[in-house]
Structure formats: C-alpha cells, structure tokens
Amino acid sequence: MKIAISAAGKDLDSQVDPRFGRAAGFVIYNTENKTSEYIANAQNLNAVQGAGIQSARIISGTGAKVLITGHCGPKAFTALKAAGIKIFPGADGTVREAIMKLATDNLAEAAGADVAGHWA
C-alpha cells in the first residue's frame, strides 16, 4: 500500500507540512518494499484557487490510498473522498514519525474537513 504524506522536504526525515493543498511536496511511502519517492507541489503551492483539488488529483495519480497531513479543507476532502483516499489529519513532526503514528493507530481518520475553505 502507498501512503502520501504532505512534506516540507524530500525524505522520511523531513518535517510534515501541515498544509495539504499548498504543501511544498508529498513523500509517497510504499509499505510493502519500504521505499519512498518525492513529488514536488510548486505548481499548486502558487495556484490562485483549487490547490486542494489539484493536490488530491496528484495524490490519486500516485496510487496512494492513504493521506497523512496537518489540515484538510472542504474541497480537498470532497476530492480525496471521490478518489477513494483515506485522510488522516493532525500529523506533525517528521514524515517517519507520522508514518509510525499511523502504524500504531495514533492518528484518527477524518470524517470531514477540519478547517474552513478559502473561498466558498
């Protein structure tokens, strides 16, 4: 299974980026072979609108089925749900620590957006 983590840097020792839509990038961690890859998110970081929706599309394109992040707004939530991705917000520390928290059941799956949208 692949897990996407919004991240401020490229590897497992980078800090979790608390923003989802406008995260610096995403670390995609593969739980089967324990490898990770990085996808930069500069384009959405600077988007005028719809950053969360486009970030959801990027995550969906990697094949990840789980997302760990800090916060998730309403449109990103809708988009991620449509893509069949489970959302675990409230993460902090390093990417590695966040993955450990998920593995040890210390992160709760979101039932809805945990922050308000920027537009409507």
Add this chain to the structure above:
Amino acid sequence: MNEGTIIAIASGKGGTGKTTVAVNMAAALSRASISVRLMDCDVEEPNAHIFLQPIMTSREGAFVSVPVVDEEKCDGCGRCGEACRFSAIVALGAKAITFPALCHSCGGCIMACPKKAITESSREIGLIEKGTSQGIEFIHGYLKIGEAMSPPLIRAVKKQAAYDGVTIIDAPPGTSCPVIQAIRGSDYVILVTEPTPFGLHDLDLAVETVRQLGIPCGVVVNRVGMGDARTHDYCAVNDIPIIGEIRDDRRIAEAYSRGELIIDALPHLQEEFLGIMTRAKTGMRKKERKGELL
C-alpha cells in the same frame, strides 16, 4: 447629451468617495433635467441606495452556468479537468466531480468531453434590483453572501445600460477583475482619490489599469486640504486632468454619516458636480458603438 454617455467612477483605494461622487453627480444631473441612470456595480457591498433611497420596482435573480456530469455517460477520462483552468471540474476515482463555486462558466469542459456527458445547469449568485429615485433610474446588483465571484453579476447589471442619457457606474474599489468588469466599455473613468500617500499609491495603480483599457480618465480629489500636494503633483507630471475638487469639510462628513446627499448639505456643490460632468465630457473619446453596449 442626446446620445448615450457612460461614465464609470473608480478609485483604486477604498473609501475615497466613489459613491459620494456617483450619487451626488446623478442627483445634480437629474435636478438639471438631464436623463440619468445610476448603476451600482459594487455588488459585494452596494451602498448607493442608502443615499438615494430608490423605490424598487423590480427584483430578479442573476444566474451563472455550471456543469452537471451525467454519471452514466462519464468514463472518468479527465479531459474536462485538463480543460478547466479553475479546478471547478476534475476526474477523480471513476467519475468527474464538480466544484460550482470555482466555475467561471466558460463551457470548456462541455467542449472537451468526448462522451458528451456534461450539460449546463444554472446557479443563482445574486439579485438585480431596479427602481427610481428623484428622477434617477436606479439599478444595482447584490451578490449572495459567500459567493466568491462578482464579475458575472456585474456583467448582468451592466446589461441594463441603454443608449440614451447619462449612465453613471459606481465601480468597486481596487484594480482587480470586478473593477475591470465594471469600467470596461465606458466612455470615461472618473478616478476619485484623497490627497494622502495611500490615496496616491492606489491612484497610480488605477491610472495604470484604466490606461491599459484605453479609456480616458480624470481625477476628482476629495477632501482637499488634508494630506499633502503630492497627488496634485502626480497628476501634473502624468498629464492627468484634475476635473474636480471637493474640500475637506466637516459638514460633508456629517451629511454623509446621516445618509444624505452632500448637494443638499452644501448646495453650491450642485454646480461643482455639473462642472465635473462637463469637464469629463470634454475629455471623452468619440467611439462607434456596435451591438451590445457594455
């Protein structure tokens, strides 16, 4: 003033006196027996009606087109999302989903869909009210609370423009899309400013915007006597005519705060507003109008 004349009132900085100039100029023209129409295009916070107290005679909804996806026909190919610059439609999972609040109603997704799975539906974004006050034909738009995009409603308000008389457009503050939508197509733009560093800074942005649109403009300096001389210097250096000055006067502020017209509080201002109109007319370009007015 037999043929139609459209004058937009804009500012850059908020709170410089756009609405004060718009409503008092409309009233001054009406009292001088000139046919005048006021369109409040500051649809996010319209306030001209507070000063003119129009009796409203009609009220109708304003709608924008948004896409609807037929899930039977959609195979999730994602072409619609590639066509959309605003992330208002995106294919995720097996189907396309829409975010109507982000949609700019361009219709691109409908053209891009190879399965013809997308059709147009409409969504109400605000209201247009029409009425009369003191012989002035009054029109304004009211954007629904929570709506992010005002330009489609401003466009709908401006469709009410006519070929006769004087049309005064009260534009929103700033220099972004709603302002462009409000002032585009007008014969002249009056930029209202105050002689302060903030007023000057935003006046400069507004001048640049109006010049890019190719519309002649003049400046009305409000609250003359406060601030400094830099605004006047700027206009001289940049060859922008100052077509009116309103002095900083406590009696004006008092009348304004009571929702009254300043030409009632200080009757000599009636002539000043007619003079602003005459000077604006002098600076106007001649143009041929074809088809839709604005």
